[in-house]
Structure formats: C-alpha cells, structure tokens
Amino acid sequence: xxxxxxxxxxxxxxxxxxxxxxxxxxxxxxxxxxxxxxxxxxxxxxxxxxxxxxxxxxxxxxx
Amino acid sequence: xxxxxxxxxxxxxxxxxxxxxxxxxxxxxxxxxxxxxxxxxxxxxxxxxxxxxxxxxxxxxxxxxxxxxxxxxxxxxxxxxxxxxxxxxxxxxxxxxxxxxxxxxxxxxxxxxxxxxxxxxxxxxxxxxxxxxxxxxxxxxxxxxxxxxxxxxxxxxxxxxxxxxxxxxxxxxxxxxxxxxxxxxxxxxxxxxxxxxxxxxxxxxxxxxxxxxxxxxxxxxxxxxxxxxxxxxxxxxxxxxxx
Numbered sequence: 001x002x003x004x005x006x007x008x009x010x011x012x013x014x015x016x017x018x019x020x021x022x023x024x025x026x027x028x029x030x031x032x033x034x035x036x037x038x039x040x041x042x043x044x045x046x047x048x049x050x051x052x053x054x055x056x057x058x059x060x061x062x063x
Numbered sequence: 064x065x066x067x068x069x070x071x072x073x074x075x076x077x078x079x080x081x082x083x084x085x086x087x088x089x090x091x092x093x094x095x096x097x098x099x100x101x102x103x104x105x106x107x108x109x110x111x112x113x114x115x116x117x118x119x120x121x122x123x124x125x126x127x128x129x130x131x132x133x134x135x136x137x138x139x140x141x142x143x144x145x146x147x148x149x150x151x152x153x154x155x156x157x158x159x160x161x162x163x164x165x166x167x168x169x170x171x172x173x174x175x176x177x178x179x180x181x182x183x184x185x186x187x188x189x190x191x192x193x194x195x196x197x198x199x200x201x202x203x204x205x206x207x208x209x210x211x212x213x214x215x216x217x218x219x220x221x222x223x224x225x226x227x228x229x230x231x232x233x234x235x236x237x238x239x240x241x242x243x244x245x246x247x248x249x250x251x252x253x254x255x256x257x258x259x260x261x262x263x264x265x266x267x268x269x270x271x272x273x274x275x276x277x278x279x280x281x282x283x284x285x286x287x288x289x290x291x292x293x294x295x296x297x298x299x300x301x302x303x304x305x306x
Contacts, residue, residue, distance in 0.1 A: 007112040010177040017116045017170045021123070025275070028162050032282045039289035043296075051296045 070147055072288045079285045086278040093271035100264035107261070116174040118264050121249070122272035124167040127195060128230055130160030130276065134202075135227040138220035148284070150216035151291070153223060154206055155283035159276060161199035168192060179243055187236035188244035191229060198226045212291065 007014050097118070107114035134156050140149025171189070172182045183189065202219055209215035237246045248256045255262055 007115075008106070010111065010113045013173045013177050014112060014115050017119060017173045020169055020173075021119045021166050024162055024166055028159065028279060031158075032279060032286060035286045036282065036289070039286055039293060042293045043289065046293065046296045046300070049300065051300055053292075053296070 072147060072151070072291075075148060076285055076288060079281050083278065083281060083285075086274065086281065090271060090274040090278050093267065093274055097264060097268040097271045100267055104264050105260055110178060113174060113177050114261065116170055117261070118268045120167060120170040120174055121265055122269040123163045123170060124192070125269060126272055126276055127160060127164035127167045127192065128233060129273070130156050130163060131195065131199075131223070131227065131230060133280075134160065134223050135230075138223040141216050141220040142224075148288075150212070150220070151284050151287045152280070153216075153219060155287045156280055157199055157202050157206070159279050159283065161196065161203065163272075163276070164192065164196040164199055168196060175243075181243075184243045186242040186244060187240040188233065188242050191233045191236050195226075195229055195233060198222075198229065202226075212294075 101115055101118040104115065104118070106112050134153045137149045137153035137156070140146035141153065168189075171192075175184070176182050202222060205219050205222065206215050209218060234247075236242060237244050249262070249265065257265065
C-alpha cells in the first residue's frame with residue numbers, strides 16, 4: 001500500500017505539512033547549536049587574548 | 064536553589080548544563096510517541112486523512128500565542144522588576160515564537176486548501192495570526208537595530224506588552240466575527256468536542272511541542288548570555304587598549 005492510497009486524495013498536503021514542520025524544527029535546532037559553538041569559539045579567542053572576567057573566573061566557564 | 068538564585072546568569076548557565084540533555088531526551092521521546100499516535104489515528108468521517116494536519120497545526124498555533132505570553136511576562140520582568148534574565152528570555156524566545164507562528168500559518172494554509180477550497184482568506188483569525196507573525200519579525204528587527212542592549216530591551220518590552228492585546232483578539236476572533244476558521248473545539252466551556260481518538264494524539268503533540276519550546280528557549284537563553292559575555296569582554300578589552 002502506497003502513502004498516497006493510505007492518506008487519500010490529499011496526501012500531498014499532509015506530507016508537505018509534516019515535511020515543512022520537520023524542516024523548520026531541524027533548522028531551529030541547528031541554528032541554536034551553531035550559535036552556541038560560535039559564542040564558545042569567540043569566548044575561547046578572548047581567553048587566549050588574555051581577557052578575564054571581573055569575578056576572576058575563566059571566560060569560558062559556564063557552570 | 065530558589066527562583067532568586069536563577070536571576071544570576073552564571074547560576075542559570077549551570078542549571079542549563081544539567082537540565083538541557085534531559086529536556087532534549089524527553090522532547091524526542093514524546094515527539095516520537097506523538098508522531099506514532101498521529102500516524103495511527105483514524106480518518107475523520109468528514110475530513111478524511113487531512114485531519115492528521117491538525118496534530119501539527121494546533122500545537123504550533125497554541126505555541127505561537129503562548130510564546131508571546133512568555134515574552135509579555137519577560138517584558139514585565141524587564142520594565143517592573145529589572146530582572147537580569149528577563150530581556151534575555153524575551154530576546155531568545157522571539158525567533159522561536161516566529162517559527163511556530165510561521166508553521167501555524169503554513170500548515171493552516173495547507174489544511175485549508177483541501178477543506179475550504181482556498182489557501183488563504185482575509186478573515187479575523189487568519190489575519191490576526193498573520194499580524195502576530197509580523198509583530199515577531201518587527202521585534203527581532205528592533206533588537207538588531209538598537210546596538211545598546213539596555214535601550215533595546217526597554218523598547219522591545221513596551222512593544223511586546225502593546226502586542227499582547229492581539230492575543231485575546233486571536234483567541235476570540237472566531238466568536239466575535241464570522242470566520243471561515245472553525246470555533247474552539249478543545250479549550251472551550253463544556254469540554255472538548257473532539258473524540259478521544261483525535262484528542263489523545265493532539266494533546267501528546269501539544270505537550271511534545273511545548274517541551275520542544277522549553278528546550279530551545281533554554282538553549283537560546285544560554286547562547287544570549289554567552290553573546291552578552293562576549294560583548295562585555297570585548298568592550299573591556301577595547302577600554303584597556305585605549306587606556
């Protein structure tokens with residue numbers, strides 16, 4: 001049984017809806033993960049350049 | 064750990080490091096269960112299999128409004144209590160809310176074409192949600208346009224609270240005006256009109272998408288705190304070099 005017969009005459013609308021939601025959710029996750037890596041890399045660069053926080057803790061310390 | 068402790072960005076980052084993996088795992092499991100239940104749900108006697116679009120359209124539509132609600136609370140936090148994480152929360156939530164609103168509009172349009180015979184109608188519900196989407200974009204543009212985060216935070220907070228007026232308009236638009244959009248069938252006085260076969264997958268997907276929002280919001284807040292740390296360190300370095 002094909003997807004089209006399972007989902008009826010409007011299968012393309014159903015599949016397109018789920019595909020777009022999946023694509024946008026994956027893009028959101030990837031964007032946030034990439035942003036995290038970018039900020040961590042910038043902090044590492046600053047630390048290598050001698051930057052220190054007022055508290056004296058390492059600039060890349062997040063815990 | 065009290066709520067006051069979390070006002071400290073470093074403590075918040077520490078909490079995020081511990082909680083995020085668990086939240087992400089719970090979201091993935093619940094999404095998988097929700098998708099399975101959606102696939103197994105029977106066809107509707109009127110709509111046929113297109114009823115499956117409801118399982119992703121409705122959670123996105125709920126979250127489109129819920130995220131603006133979260134941003135409105137954060138705006139109060141910025142303006143009234145000057146909570147250090149309030150603006151971080153609002154700024155981090157905006158792109159996520161915009162994405163949910165966009166998905167509500169697109170999936171609604173794809174559901175509308177086979178059921179109503181049109182992708183779009185300028186009726187009260189659809190138009191008010193489109194306005195919500197444009198307000199999300201406007202807020203994101205504002206944050207990018209104003210360089211000083213404190214000034215941007217206040218302007219954005221005021222705009223967010225003004226925009227919150229749109230939330231009851233969206234919710235009650237189907238009652239106040241004649242619209243093509245159906246009236247509320249889950250959150251209504253007298254209980255849901257949906258059969259359990261549709262209600263259970265819908266609620267599972269709603270909880271899964273809500274957890275997805277909490278996970279993404281927390282991760283985006285962590286990124287925003289780090290971005291502000293980068294900015295302040297760069298300014299400190301520039302000051303030291305100038306001295």
